[in-house]
Amino acid sequence: MPPSLRLGVLxxxxxNIASLDDYAQHLxxxxxxxxxxxxxxxxxxxxxMEAAHAIIQQPDPAAELHAICTHSDTILDxxxxxxxxxxxxxxxxxxxRPETEGIRNRAPLISPNGTVAFQDKRVMTRFExxxxxxxxxxxxxxxxxxxxxxxxxVCYDSEFPxxxxxxxxxxxxxxxxxxxxxxxxxxxxxxxxxQARALENQCFVAVSPTVGDAPWLATLDENRGCAGVYxxxxxxxxxxxxxxxxxxxxxxxxxxxxxxxxxxxxRENGAVRNYRDWPxxxxxxxxxxxxxx
Numbered sequence: 263m264p265p266s267l268r269l270g271v272l273x274x275x276x277x278n279i280a281s282l283d284d285y286a287q288h289l290x291x292x293x294x295x296x297x298x299x300x301x302x303x304x305x306x307x308x309x310x311m312e313a314a315h316a317i318i319q320q321p322d323p324a325a326e327l328h329a330i331c332t333h334s335d336t337i338l339d340x341x342x343x344x345x346x347x348x349x350x351x352x353x354x355x356x357x358x359r360p361e362t363e364g365i366r367n368r369a370p371l372i373s374p375n376g377t378v379a380f381q382d383k384r385v386m387t388r389f390e391x392x393x394x395x396x397x398x399x400x401x402x403x404x405x406x407x408x409x410x411x412x413x414x415x416v417c418y419d420s421e422f423p424x425x426x427x428x429x430x431x432x433x434x435x436x437x438x439x440x441x442x443x444x445x446x447x448x449x450x451x452x453x454x455x456x457q458a459r460a461l462e463n464q465c466f467v468a469v470s471p472t473v474g475d476a477p478w479l480a481t482l483d484e485n486r487g488c489a490g491v492y493x494x495x496x497x498x499x500x501x502x503x504x505x506x507x508x509x510x511x512x513x514x515x516x517x518x519x520x521x522x523x524x525x526x527x528x529r530e531n532g533a534v535r536n537y538r539d540w541p542x543x544x545x546x547x548x549x550x551x552x553x554x555x
Contacts (some may be wrong), residue, residue, distance in 0.1 A: 264410035266521040267436070270300030271468045271506075273489040274309045274355070275513025276476040282333065285313035286340045289354065290347070297348035299517050302407070304470045307367070307383075307417045307442040309355035310337050311481045321480035327394050331360045338370065338378070345372040351407065355440050355470075356383065356416055364397035369414050369440055371405050379405055383416035384425060402426075404434045410522055417441040420469075421455040423462065427540065430463040435522040437467045441487065449487035460492040460503055464529045464537040466520050467492045473511050486511055491518040496532040498524060 272292060279285050296303040314326035317333070330337065334357060345352040356369045359380075367383040367390065382399020383390075390396040402425050404411040413429030413436070420426065420439045429437060439456055443449040449471060456467040471487025490507040493499045508516045529537045 264408070264522050266519055266523075267302060267409040268300045268517065268519050269436075269468060269491065270296040270303045270515050270517050271470050271489040271491055271508075272296065272303065272305045272515050273471055273473045273487065273508050273511075273513050274306045275474045276309075276312050276472055276479070276482045276485055278476070278478055279312050279316050281316045282313055282336065282340070284316065285310070285337070286344075288312075289340060289344050293344040293348050293350065293352060293354075296515050297350040299515065300350070302351040302353075302409075304353050304438050304468055305355040305440060306470045306472045307356045307369075307440040308358075308481065309440075309442075309472055310341075310357055312476065312479065313337060314481065315476075315478050321478065321483065323393055323480040326479065326481050327358060327365070331358050331365060334359050341370065342372055342376045342378065345374060346376045349374040353414065353438055353440065358396070361397075365395065366399045367396055367416060368399065369416050369438075371407075371412075371414070381405070381414040381416065384419050385422060387418050402429050404429055404432050410435055412436045412438065414438045414440070415459070415467075417443070417452060420452055420459060420467070423459065426459045426467075427463065430465055430537070435465050435525050436520060437465060439467060439469045441469055442472045442482070442485065443487055444484040446486050453487070453490065456490070457492045457503055461495050462536050462540070464494045464496070464525055464532065464535075466505070466525070468518075473513055488512070489514070489516045491516065491520070493520075494525070494528050494532065494536075496528050496534065498528055498532075 413434035
């Protein structure tokens with residue numbers, strides 16, 4: 263079995279960024295803090311959008327997206343250098359990328375030597391579709407790591423069980439959920455979904471949000487959530503499945519040591535076997551009214 267993983271999950275407090283160098287320094291500080299405690303670091307969806315203020319002086323969602331897309335390669339290089347400098351596996355949040363098919367919201371996983379693989383966000387929110395025109399990305403995949411196969415489900419994707427289930431059935435034992443939510447409703451949708459995915463698949467799910475108010479930005483003006491790691495709700499795990507959780511709407515890291523071996527044990531010897539007992543889909547044509555008598 264793969265070794266245990268020391269995971270760091272960040273609640274990213276949005277800062278007022280005056281230049282791309284400021285963004286690089288902010289990222290560097292955060293990675294330096296996390297790398298002292300963990301082997302793999304997870305950061306939030308769209309955290310890099312804070313760098314838009316270095317280019318666009320007035321809040322404007324379309325202009326901010328265009329600015330980050332224009333500098334997407336430079337920002338990715340900044341992310342790669344941070345991972346290499348601190349010799350850590352890093353998912354630095356998501357990065358809007360202008361592709362042939364249109365703009366996609368892509369989550370890079372960067373190895374300590376700077377190599378990059380991407381997981382796209384698959385299902386767009388109304389804002390992404392209606393205001394930004396961001397396109398649906400590639401189907402869910404899995405990353406090969408020293409700790410085995412790991413999946414990523416970007417924010418809204420985590421609310422659709424079949425996406426995470428496909429990753430778990432492909433061998434993922436940990437699902438990383440970078441998220442960006444501007445209300446308690448939005449964050450709780452992601453958190454409750456993460457807990458449900460951990461319960462039904464008997465796996466680990468980690469959630470990393472942006473937090474804080476940033477009125478100088480249109481895209482990250484309000485940010486709500488807390489960093490957390492969730493697991494099965496069964497023997498050998500906390501009663502509520504919460505492995506670790508940070509303080510709501512407060513920036514900072516939380517850390518957890520996660521073992522894929524513990525999942526093998528609960529899947530085989532737990533009080534229930536959610537992972538094994540996953541039912542096959544029932545076609546609507548086979549759903550019949552239940553008659554009262």
